[in-house]
Amino acid sequence: MRQSDKTRKDGEGGIGRRQFFRALGGGTAAAAAAVASVPLTPTEAQAYDPGNAETRSRYRETDHVKAFYRTNGYETLKK
Amino acid sequence: MARMKFLCDADRCIECNACVTACKNEHEVPWGINRRRVITLNDGKPGERSVSMACMHCTDAPCAAVCPVNCFYTTADAVVLHSKDLCIGCGYCFYACPFGAPQYPRVGNFGSRGKMDKCTYCSGGPEPDLSVAEYEKYGSNRLAEGKLPLCAEMCSTKSLLAGDGEMIAQIYKERVIKRGYGSGAWGWKTAYRETIAI
DSSP states (O other): OHHHHHHHHHOOTTOOHHHHHHHHHHHHHHHHHHHSSSOOOOOOOOOOOOOHHHHSOOOOOOOOHHHHHHHHHHTTTTO | OOOOEEETTTTOOOOOHHHHHHHHHHHOOOOOOOEEEEEEESSTSSSSSEEEEEEOOTTOOOHHHOOOTTEEEEETTTTTTOOOTTTOOOOHHHHHOOOOOBOOOOOGGGGGOOOOOOOOOOOSSSSSSTTTHHHHHHHHHHTTTTTHHHHHHHOOSSSSEEHHHHHHHHHHHHHHHHSOOOSSSHHHHHHHHOOOOO
């Protein structure tokens, strides 16, 4: 028997090429069946929540701001 | 609760671009982009008007509606801000915005834009107030300092008004009553031509 024929046949004590692919095919089919049987559960999309600290009001009617309003209304608003 | 608004009295704007320069300097806005611009209508013709434009901090902001990563949020002052940590630079907000406010500082390979940058109404971003991280990403936070946007405070002709919407509306109404006419640059007749009945 030639060396190439030896390698094609099942080795002693090991798994042969045909058995290997047969086992591999069976395993893949079983895995695919397992995946197909699990229902798809999409994860919930999370919107960005900036939090209260970021969205709190920063505007204050300081003397600086009052001066701005006053100077912009010099011509028209009553002093 | 006060609602922050911009209002440009176009009859007073002389197109000096001080608001643009002040904004760029205050926030160290990168080369090539402006958060605020002065638009001139009928340039060089009788009836020429200029109007200073930036983000108008819309109540129902279209930029926020189209953002795929939801990086926009509205503060209690009705200022529309965004998180540059979340922004992916897709450019949808630029196409959605009727004022052309969103800008992109970097143009990379294959059309990548970098993080969007826009007017923050001088009120920073999601980082802690007046922090270095906030300044680097969004510029100064004048609202937290008890001030108003610098563009309006710098306006030499008092054309650009900023602050509590009710207060600046009152100032503008008084001006219109005194001079007898409104703006020639914006309003229903500008948007829908002279034929519209108001």
